[in-house]
Amino acid sequence: MKDKVCIITGASGGIGSAIAEALFDAGFRLVLMGRDEKKLQKVANGRDCLILPGSLNSDGYINFAVEQTVKTFGGIDILINNAGVAQSKPFEEISPDEYDEIMHINARAPFFLCQKALPHLQKSSCGTIINIASVVAHKGYALQSAYAASKHALLGFSKSLAKEYAEKGVRVHVISPGAVFTDMVKISRPDLTGEGMLMPSDIAETVMYLIKMRNTASVADEIELHRETKEPFM
Ligand SMILES: NC(=O)c1ccc[n+]([C@@H]2O[C@H](COP(=O)([O-])OP(=O)(O)OC[C@H]3O[C@@H](n4cnc5c(N)ncnc54)[C@H](OP(=O)(O)O)[C@@H]3O)[C@@H](O)[C@H]2O)c1
Secondary structure, eight states: OTTOEEEETTTTSHHHHHHHHHHHHTTOEEEEEESOHHHHHHHHTTOSOEEEEOOTTOHHHHHHHHHHHHHHHSOOSEEEEOOOOOOOOOGGGOOHHHHHHHHIIIIIHHHHHHHHHHHHHTTSTTOEEEEEOOGGGTOOOTTOHHHHHHHHHHHHHHHHHHHHHHTTTOEEEEEEESOBSSHHHHHHOTTOOSTTOBOHHHHHHHHHHHHHGGGSSOOOSEEEEOOTTSOTTO
16 A cells, blocks of 8 residues: 555544554655644654645635645545544534534535545545544434534445445445544543543554555444443444
8 A cells, every 4th residue: 555645634633643643654645634734744744745734614625635636646545534623512502603613524524525536536446435433423422412413424424425436446434433532532521531541543553454454355334442441332
């Protein structure tokens, strides 16, 4: 898989930067997307890659990212929709704007990034989409109704996409982690201290596993990861 071209959204964040680190080490050519250019530069750490700062609120940015990737590297092999926003708020206090924002970043942006990238992914010998959902794509937690709606939507369209594109040679996977120790969880769940939690590198290892399996006939549609202290198969 060396030299394959991979787009990572949210590459400036906790999980995204860990995924980028693992893929840099494995010799991938990376496109780092995120809003904060300084943080993206820090992740790149002088390594050769394409840095595309911008907000996923903009359809123009999504189109631009796909065009620039193809212009720079000649194609796209892997798309990792990792960027996301969380929210912890009572149901009755969530405004229409807040609902739209979370649905836009967590569901709409990955939907249209997949749509724009798929013509190029189909030309690849290993076209792969990995969408980072959450345990909340299956469950509902109090104070997370908008976040749960957005992650259910992400999982839902991923299932359809996997079926629609399997015969066209593109694999679509979902990784659904429990609480991972990043800024997101530090803000949304300040009660969690990091003790016994998933680490961003655990998600990066899971991404690497899915990519390695691309060379086999085995497909893991979704991988759910939970804390050891949580009940299995819940
Ligand atoms: N942490 C957890 O417990 C956990 C558990 C399950 C699933 N997840 C999922 O894992 C993914 C990564 O989360 P994380 O924990 O690494 O969070 P994080 O550290 O807060 O990173 C979030 C990333 O999303 C990017 N982002 C947010 N809004 C954006 C926008 N409007 N336009 C472009 N990029 C935007 C951020 O970019 P900037 O920093 O440049 O603004 C950042 O790179 C998310 O989809 C999250 O839902 C997280």
